[in-house]
Structures are given as C-alpha cells and as structure tokens.
Amino acid sequence: MKATIAVLLLLGLFGLNTSFRTHFFVTEQITWKDAQTYCRKHHSDLSTVTKEEAQLLSSNTDATYSFSWIGLYEDPDRADEWIWSGGQMEEVDNWDTDQPDDNTQHCVSLNQSTSKLHDTLCSDMLSFYCMDAVETILVSQNKAWDEALDYCRQNYSDLVSLSSEIIEAEVINVTGKSQTDFVWTGLRFMAGHWFWVSGEDLQYEAWSVEGEPKCPAGNLRCGALDRNKKVWKAKDCEKRLSFVCIRKL
Ligand SMILES: *[C@@H]1O[C@H](CO)[C@@H](O)[C@H](O)[C@H]1NC(C)=O
Ligand SMILES: *[C@@H]1O[C@H](CO)[C@@H](O)[C@H](O)[C@H]1NC(C)=O
Ligand SMILES: *[C@@H]1O[C@H](CO)[C@@H](O)[C@H](O)[C@H]1NC(C)=O
16 A cells, blocks of 8 residues: 655644654545554554544645544444544544444544544545654663663664654653753764654754754764753764653554
8 A cells, every 4th residue: 555645743642741642644545444454554553533633633734535534433342432443541522413323333534624523434435544652751861872772772662753843842841850951862864864763754853053964073973952952963972861762652
C-alpha cells in the first residue's frame, strides 16, 4: 500500500502530562481493518481522539471526504462497549445525536464537518487517521550524546525529536528538573545535513540566533536544547548532558 501525503501535526495530552499523540491523515480510502493494519505498521495505531482532538482534526483541510476512520470500534465480546484500537481508556463523549444507532455497524468514523462520531459499517471505504503516541522522559544523568542515544534506545524507544513547537514546549516542561541548562535531543549532523535520529522530518526548526550551523566543526555535530532560551544549539558530542528519551506507547 502506498504511503500518503498529508501530515497533520497536533497533540492531545493524555494521562501523564508528558505524553502526547500526533495524528496523521491518510487520504487513501480503505476498510477499517485495513486502516488499522496500515496504522500499526507505519505508526502506533489508528487514532484515539478525545472531543478536543476531534475538533482539531475537523480543521484539517486535507480531509475532503466527509467521514474518516478513527480507532474506535465495538468490543467483539461485549455489545455496546466501544473501545480504542490503541488500548487507551479515553471516554467517548462526542457521538452525534442518536448515535450509535445500528447494531450492524461495529466501527466508528468521524464526521469531519461536525467533529461528531458515527457508527459505520467496517467494510465501508474511508480515509483515516493514524497516530503516533509517545511519552517523553527526562533522564537526569549526564552522558555524552552517543551514550544518551544508547540509553534511550535500550531502555525506551529513542532520543526525542522536537518536531513541532508544541512538542518542544512539552519537552521544555519535562526538563524542569534537569541539572544541566542544555539537554541532548535526537538532533545529529552527518553527511552534510542535520536530521532527527528517530527519522522524523526536520520541518520545525528553532536554532539560536546564529541560525542553523551549515558546516559545524567536527566535534560540534550533536544538537542540544537550551531549555531556558528555548533554542537549539550545536554542541560537542562528548559533552556530558542530561537528555530526553521518548517511549512509543
Ligand atoms: C456530517 O456533518 C455535516 C455538516 O454538519 C452534515 O451536513 C451531514 O449531514 C453530517 N453527516 C451525517 C451522516 O450526519
Ligand atoms: C538502561 O538503564 C539502566 C538503568 O538505569 C542502566 O543501568 C543501563 O546502562 C541503561 N542502558 C544503557 C545502554 O545505557
Ligand atoms: C507544563 O506543566 C504545567 C504543570 O504541570 C502545566 O500546567 C502546563 O500546561 C504545561 N505546559 C505545557 C506546554 O504542556
């Protein structure tokens, strides 16, 4: 199946205030089950969306079709119990009037124009939302960048990517107890460009006033976040700093 285009970045805070979800819109129209398979392969799962997130998703102008799949479906073992594909316990309080209304419709779609949920035949072909669900963890041990990367990959999932202003604000929040002013992120310079080691696109950027170091000296090729000034800076990879890991949920 082909990968798709519109990336919609937005967040819902859930549970611990250091966790968030990023939703991706996939325009291809397929069944709920196929959408679930796709999302589990390329992201965390089909999207879990609170009422607030549903409202944010409704402003997604890439969604030209009126309904899109989300991760909600009817528990096959318990009729009338609706559960999230990703396992979250988020309550569902944005059914449309008189929904759910049909006991042959076991999957749920979002009416893009109203942000309301409808039960829908699972075999319908709809575009859909996948999510990446992650938790951010400050590790208050000072390590060189390579060691920090190993630590995150072994104990969690990866070093953090600051891929949007909102995520960055969240990360700055979790670094409140850090002993160092700078913390390592997953930002690295190699083969002529900066990138996130977790593979995310480097679209959002927040370099310090000097701007992006186009040709950093050999030892200044690791990216740290200055949590006071809220900017990124190229630092000596051997410098020992606290760091922020992510755990994929
Ligand atoms: C979805 O929302 C639009 C806009 O309010 C509405 O016109 C349409 O009838 C809704 N679809 C269903 C099936 O309720
Ligand atoms: C993972 O965490 C444990 C406990 O803090 C630590 O002893 C271990 O060295 C970590 N792994 C790496 C690769 O740093
Ligand atoms: C940072 O944490 C505080 C307290 O936990 C919270 O009120 C605030 O909304 C958080 N800020 C962000 C950007 O998440």
